[in-house]
Amino acid sequence: MTDDTAPSASLPPVVPHGSGPVSAHPALSVEGLSKAFGQVLAVDSVSFEVPSGSFFGLVGPNGAGKTTLLSMATGLLRPSAGTALVYGKDILREPDAAKQLLGVMPDGLRLFDRLTGPELLEFTGRLRGLDQGTVKERAADLLELMDLTAEPRKLVTDYSAGMKKKITLAAALIHAPRLLVLDEPFEAVDPVSAANIRDVLAHFVAGGGTVIVSSHVMDLVQRMCDHVAIVAGGRLVASGTVDEVRAGQDLESRFIELVGGRRSGEGLAWLEH
Numbered sequence: 001m002t003d004d005t006a007p008s009a010s011l012p013p014v015v016p017h018g019s020g021p022v023s024a025h026p027a028l029s030v031e032g033l034s035k036a037f038g039q040v041l042a043v044d045s046v047s048f049e050v051p052s053g054s055f056f057g058l059v060g061p062n063g064a065g066k067t068t069l070l071s072m073a074t075g076l077l078r079p080s081a082g083t084a085l086v087y088g089k090d091i092l093r094e095p096d097a098a099k100q101l102l103g104v105m106p107d108g109l110r111l112f113d114r115l116t117g118p119e120l121l122e123f124t125g126r127l128r129g130l131d132q133g134t135v136k137e138r139a140a141d142l143l144e145l146m147d148l149t150a151e152p153r154k155l156v157t158d159y160s161a162g163m164k165k166k167i168t169l170a171a172a173l174i175h176a177p178r179l180l181v182l183d184e185p186f187e188a189v190d191p192v193s194a195a196n197i198r199d200v201l202a203h204f205v206a207g208g209g210t211v212i213v214s215s216h217v218m219d220l221v222q223r224m225c226d227h228v229a230i231v232a233g234g235r236l237v238a239s240g241t242v243d244e245v246r247a248g249q250d251l252e253s254r255f256i257e258l259v260g261g262r263r264s265g266e267g268l269a270w271l272e273h
């Protein structure tokens with residue numbers, strides 16, 4: 001991890017639930033995970049482990065199966081085959097225990113968006129079983145951190161795309177989960193908010209939590225993450241520490257080498273003037 005992702009001293013205490021001795025289990029263990037949509041095999045027998053305490057990047061081209069994989073790993077989508085364990089708890093067989101340890105920011109936001117930001121956080125916190133005082137305190141910290149305090153009466157449905165991203169991340173953090181799974185957390189987020197989010201994630205990992213992010217931004221993954229998995233065409237192409245996977249190259253070059261798909265040539269003749 002580099003200096004620009006180091007935890008900032010002024011962050012609120014969003015530390016993981018149950019942090020303490022490192023768990024004997026990986027934060028996430030997926031085994032033979034597959035998903036077919038009709039004839040399309042979106043995820044094809046993928047197995048990997050996310051070590052407890054790691055900052056893990058999941059990368060792959062458009063349509064590679066990242067969202068499908070993360071949806072199955074977090075219990076949002078039933079796999080065609082395979083298992084996903086969160087700190088040893090099977091997401092399908094022990095969903096309550098697994099989901100208590102899990103905070104998720106899914107792709108394709110499904111929010112209770114007729115609530116204001118503070119109401120949404122309060123609602124989420126109460127659903128997670130937190131008492132009123134704790135919810136209010138954490139909601140205030142999170143709204144401040146995400147720079148969402150200016151319009152407290154605005155409904156989430158009227159938020160911009162980046163604001164929706166940030167309130168969803170705040171909702172995923174409010175119960176101080178131990179594993180945070182974020183699908184494209186920086187998409188549509190302004191640079192200052194992105195830097196704040198990077199800080200809070202680094203702080204979360206430093207406090208004993210584990211973060212999984214999917215992203216298309218290789219430079220960000222290389223700077224921010226210590227482990228990475230590459231998927232393409234529904235299959236796992238590589239996984240390990242960032243240094244192992246990039247094998248002496250920058251991650252973007254290695255990604256293109258492993259995944260392919262670069263078009264040679266001079267472009268579209270009809271676009272020339």
Ligand SMILES: Nc1ncnc2c1ncn2[C@@H]1O[C@H](COP(=O)(O)OP(=O)(O)OP(=O)(O)O)[C@@H](O)[C@H]1O
Nearest residue numbers: 037040041042060061062063064065066067068069
């Ligand atoms: N509900 C669905 N029904 C049918 N096909 C689906 C469904 N969801 C995903 N797919 C297909 O599964 C494949 C993987 O999609 P997925 O959204 O998981 O990819 P991704 O890696 O997250 O892509 P992107 O980077 O573009 O977000 C694609 O071929 C997609 O069209």
